Amino acid sequence: MQNRRNFLKLGAGAALGGLTASFPAAAASSCGKEIKWDETHDVVIIGSGFAGLSAAHNAKKQDLGSVLVLEKMQVIGGNSAINGGWFAIPRNPIQLAQGINDDSPEELVKDQMISGRGMASRPHLMRIAEHALESFEQCVANGVTFREGFNMQVGGHNKARAVRTTYGTGGEITQNYYETCVKQGVDFRKQAYVEDFIMDGTTIVGVKVRFNYQFPNAKSGQVKFIKANKGVVIATGGFAQNMTLRNLFDPSIDPTYDCTNAKGATGEVTMTAMSHGALSVHMNMIQSGHWGSPDEGGFGWSNALLSITWHEGMVVSVLDGKRFMDERRDRKYCSERISANRYPDNSPAYPIAFFNYNDHPDDDRVTRAVRDKMAWIMNSVEEMAERFNIDPKALQENIDLHNKHVAERHDPLFGRKMDTARNLEAPFVVSRIWPKVHYCMGGLKTDTEGRVLASKDLGVMKNLYAIGEATGGTHGETRLSSCACLEGLAMGIVVSKTIKADA
Known part of the structure; x- marks a missing residue:
């Protein structure tokens, strides 16, 4: 009887179509409307970077059923594809071969807590670090190669623990994960813009999507309604390319700074989740790469x-x-x-x-x-x-x-x-x-397992998950180099287990 109580809420997501976004004058409204689902999938993942691809791959490994990945741009990978390919892994095999035997997830988190300047979440960082080696091994199993003998100490780390992909790009990871996901039967749709969430009370039951979307025109494409049986995962990254949001959350950002992000890093899905009651934190903490x-x-x-x-x-x-x-x-x-x-x-x-x-x-x-x-x-x-x-x-x-x-x-x-x-x-x-504007430390607040928290009561929003740069409160004031790849891939592993447990 789920359709009887479904309501389409038109909130910030509908108003934030692109870089020239305007904001709604009032809180999200709702209009009674029976939803006729165009498609049904078990897990719907929004975003195809490290986090989204890892979540899709591991959802299949957890036998969660049909998995749909929605990517609003014309290519797979987002910011992750243009990432530098650095990957912090305590006790990785190259590190051990170099004779560095005193590293651990706890040592990595210690460095991250210092970098976070009192604002980072140790439980979240530990959850990620505990899955570092597994993430690395999964990369290798999926065909990703790393530079032979290369393990480096990068800025803010107290030990050499950063490996790097052979050609120095995150695209080597996203491409291999994508190919693996396709073999697993993951359904990918490009130019698919998620305009809004379909809610049954405080439970997310699906998404409203514009297919054949032409960035950044929020009114382009054809609308379809996608039902998600077991969960929706937000893996859309940050909003560093959205000048409206950047100036709103941190007007002090130096106007001489360029931005490293892909053009699609504009944060609409994060704002849509907020319009439906998701809690956000640290939105003003926007990092620049030196x-x-x-x-x-x-x-x-x-x-x-x-x-x-x-x-x-x-x-x-x-x-x-x-x-x-x-x-x-x-x-x-x-x-x-x-x-x-x-x-x-x-x-x-x-x-x-x-x-x-x-x-x-x-x-x-x-x-x-x-x-x-x-x-x-x-x-x-x-x-x-x-x-x-x-x-x-x-x-x-x-x-x-x-x-x-x-x-x-x-x-x-x-x-x-x-x-x-x-x-x-x-x-x-x-x-x-x-410096260039590089990474958003702010985003949706989750528990350590990737469940999005509600602003009203700090409880869990049922069937709504967020991982990677779309989340906030993990790194504090600044994220250490080589930890974005780690976080996205590790939380893809974690969230797939969470969805299985919740389902």
Whole structure:
């Protein structure tokens, strides 16, 4: 008798069609209407990045029945496909082969709690970390390959625990998971925009979808109603490309910042869930990646190139030729210090980052960056100083000071860990840097098993789940590098078990 009580609520989801969204003046309204279902599936997953693909794959492994994945854009993968392919895994086989035997999920979470600056959720982070190795092994089973012998200590981590895909892209993970899901019988629909949820009281029973949707036109496509027998999983990522939401939640975001996200990261489904009573947290916590380059748009190659600089090279201000930060700290710290470099008119004074070319002449991170002109090979300190209008004497003095600290294995200026720092000498690989808006720490509040909580009573909203960047309150003020892939894949495993238990 479920259809008798179904109501279609027209809330924020209907109003937030795209980047030029407007917000409803009043709370969500409802109109009595019998829903004629066009299709029925056991599990409906919204989003096809790491989280959505893992949830789909593991839903099939848990024998949850028919699984439908809805992706509003024309391609599978979302932000995950353009991710840099970094994956934090305590006690991964490469780490163990390197002789690092004292890592653990607890050690990873300890680093994440520090990065979260008192605002992170230890229970949520532990739930994710406990599934790190299983997520890695599942990647390998699905055909994902990782760089041989590559395991690195990245910003904010106290140990080397980050592996990386062979070609340095998250697309290697999303493509392999997609192919596996297709073999399992998962149904994928692209250009499918979820306009609203169908609720029976506080229980979600289905979704209203526009098929053949043309981004960002919220009125395009043909409407269908999809019934979900066992649950709807929100795996839509963040909203960093939605300028309306960004400015609403954090008007302090620097207008000089570009954004690394795919164009579809606009957050409509999160807002739709909120209009139906889902609790949101930390929506103003929007992270910037300190590894951006003003010489390329979007995610680009700078993330990969600077993974060398942070360890081996140095960053200096073009204003005085001096270092101004610990290059190996987390994103929030580094972004704030980089963006403090300003000319008197407050325009960006893009700092430069560099390392030894002869240490990496054939590295694809170098060849790609130089090819695409977001980095340059410079044969002397004088050439570098002239190119970026820096006092050559000051620049040389600070390189000499860096080399002294390398020899001493101690950085008295900023406390940088110097174990991987190199003595710098020309020729150099040089790039300019500037932060880019990258990740939303805020989103829907869930329990540790992925169930969405209601704002009215903090209870569970039946059959509604959220995982990955669409959730909030997990990472606190900033997320550590290499943990997005981990969270999405791990919570896909967790939520599939949750749905099975609930069903």
